[in-house]
Amino acid sequence: MAAKDTQDPRLQLEPPNMRAYWLMLVLVVALPFGLVLVLPVAGGDVETADPLRAKLFAALGVGAVLLAVSALLGAMMRRHRLSHDAAGIELATTFYGRRLAWPDLRLDEARVLSLGERTESKPVFKSNGMSLPGFRSGWFRSRALERMLVATAGGDRVLWIPTTRGYALLLQPRNPRAALECLRELATMAPAVRAR
16 A cells, blocks of 8 residues: 655745746736627627627626636646655646656656756657746657656756656756755665565
């Protein structure tokens, strides 16, 4: 029986900043809602008040749907964590997540990177993810075309962990060096726990 997932403070991921939330709100709600309001009126075919009122009610309905989508995306952006148990780690970020056993992590090759200096490791091509200035989550490819599961919040210093599953993890813990040391320590203790 696996131990309950725990969140070590050293493994705490950097949360998305408010800029990312505001930008998401503008892109998902304000811009589409503004277009829905302006385009029917700009059409010029308004002859009576009833069609105009119907278009405004439709715009309000669309606005309500957009607010609901924005609330869902905002809630999912808060789902940004790395936890562990005796069997391995679990990464959860927006709509994406993976559970990896300790042997799946190649921690001896893992390292702390500065994306400004190591641009080949920077997530550039989004294959299935969410990307805003100050926030990246999901599946990306690096400039070197390496497949990565990314959970970053816009900082330069990240933790890169290759796996045996054909992709790497690119994470932004609050303290990447301490997170790497913590993972290595937990991985060395894991076989003793599993043997019981």
